[in-house]
Amino acid sequence: MTELRDVLSTLGRGAEEILIESELVDKLKKAEPLRIKAGFDPTAPDIHLGHTVLLNKLRQFQDLGHHILFLIGDFTGMIGDPTGKNVTRKPLSREEVVENAKTYQQQVFKILDPEKTEILFNSSWLDNLGSRGIIGLAAHYTVARMLEREDFRQRYQANQPIAVHEFLYPLIQGYDSVAMRADVEIGGTDQKFNLLVGRELQKSYGQRPQVVMTFPLLEGLDGVQKMSKSLGNYIGIDESPQEIFGKLMSISDTLMWRYYDLLSFLSTTEIQGLKASVQEGANPRDIKIKLAEEVTARFHSAALAQEAHQAFIAQFQKHGLPDNIPLLSLSASSKGLAIANLLKNAGLVASTSEALRQLEQGAVRIDGLRVEDKGLVLPIDSEHLYQVGKRRFARVKVFNE
């Protein structure tokens, strides 16, 4: 029993909710490998640290001998995920989905053991359902219960459109659990409703319901919105050691503790110790370096993490740059972003007219080089260090959804 208690404590660390914990205990007691499901949306092919909260949990299950079912929602990706979005999302083409899935596979094996991981695509059973199967599935849930889902309820009350097919998405996702015979499903807190639909459907189809475990969503570099590729506030696990290290160094001292809780493999006691040391006068910057090293090493190596650390220090010493330059992602039309707008949106100037004045005066630098072209347009995906005068800095990436 002591051992089971340890197992539960490991698996439960960081979980927001376990529904229902006693069922998890029963399942673990059987001492047979459990089928652990986690679904991933194929819209964002680059796995970022936000995803790793769940991936690390899957790794823990895997290390305890359980069977990991890594589900790529290629079918549902072609519908669009309404969760947390107040607008209907554009569906992906089959080509995009296939391309994205490949990237996923390459990246997740940095965390998961490929020998013990089954990668599944829900199109393989959902396409076979056919018109009649989808209708039969839709009969298992009522409109009223669907409207209990927080985001649906809010949109309905605010007279924002909900397309009928959005009601099918939770059912389809729930049916995945039936097709996969999942014993446990883990997901973000924003997925709780959909995960519970899986429980319900499994009961309807005569299966033992899965245990649902939800985990908090990791905030992005801005510390406000959840980490997401489309918001541009993410750290991809496939990025270079320098990028991972540098981006982690750009987060606020407050956000750093959140990242420690959700990303570090240090024990809770060790993290408490770090907090205490800061209260006793340690420089948060040094604690942040420790985190940046741990996470960078995880996706590269200890040596490369050290190298990134040294490069980071050297860069700032060489350029006399401050060591906490904000990192921003600014959205733009597909044509890119005009320099004056970029400087204003990045908060480096108060207005576009000030931006134009600073350009005229030669006070604007991009990656250290003076720029005077007022007509300059920064293309999508460009990323540079912008400087206005002596003290104002920002690293800015231009993106387009």
Added chain:
Amino acid sequence: MTELRDVLSTLGRGAEEILIESELVDKLKKAEPLRIKAGFDPTAPDIHLGHTVLLNKLRQFQDLGHHILFLIGDFTGMIGDPTGKNVTRKPLSREEVVENAKTYQQQVFKILDPEKTEILFNSSWLDNLGSRGIIGLAAHYTVARMLEREDFRQRYQANQPIAVHEFLYPLIQGYDSVAMRADVEIGGTDQKFNLLVGRELQKSYGQRPQVVMTFPLLEGLDGVQKMSKSLGNYIGIDESPQEIFGKLMSISDTLMWRYYDLLSFLSTTEIQGLKASVQEGANPRDIKIKLAEEVTARFHSAALAQEAHQAFIAQFQKHGLPDNIPLLSLSASSKGLAIANLLKNAGLVASTSEALRQLEQGAVRIDGLRVEDKGLVLPIDSEHLYQVGKRRFARVKVFNE
């Protein structure tokens, strides 16, 4: 233009609504055959007078040279109740659908010209839609607009469950119009919402929207609920001349005028003349005989209608029966209906204890024969003339859904 006005007047007679009449005019002006859609449910193979309101309208379109698309909705019939909870809505097998369709065909050609009628089954395109097709279809409509449908709205507000798949049925029915490239769809007033979904979907799919024509629902013999096989208050067009004639004679004097409006081929002026004659003292019974003859002759022949008329008169004279015996259908469990309950439910006695007393006293007759067996159970589908004492009569059919 005079001719077009006549055509419009013919086609519009009896219509509750034409949406949109100016579009119908435009379509008729082209002087090309229009594709006229009407959908029929494959669960009830016996066509009754309720169906003929639409069938007669189709015949009028046909006589004007238009192309009739007689749609048998076998797809949804083959799904039945997807939860399997409702035993009365068991899915139909393909064989049953084919069998029912044959019966339909035999019967509708009593009204429609088989040379100018195309019979279609919606499974032939809906099965091909597949899971993704259904989801794509569902994306064309919002939850809020679906909840505008009167019965959905009422059920939602009354906290009565609406299963999600019920939202798919109007879309599926609407998609039929797309697949059939319908120019006009006719249906009962209860179908108005679904017919309008067809218009919307046609626009979404880049077609000119169909004109929707709705027609009132014919009340059954009880004068209250709509005529329906499952309610047992119907006159099948395949019934014998005697049955059709007799059932029509059993309707109330009020209902008779409704039947004149919706079923008779007499002109509006002629019907007005009949109403005036009753107000001036004519016996409504004679007017009812005129209707019974017209309708019986339509599905048999003038001679057979005359014969039925004579038989009807003779029967009542011989038995000394009143000429307006109510005709009732009583629902029962699959085991049938006990005589005491039948007499009570038919309103022939005030209570089952009175029924038992009347049986003891030999005051109960079935088809003229005295019955004293208190344990008698009348089987499903039995139909007899019941009499209690000298004056209380009812013709009762026992049915089970």
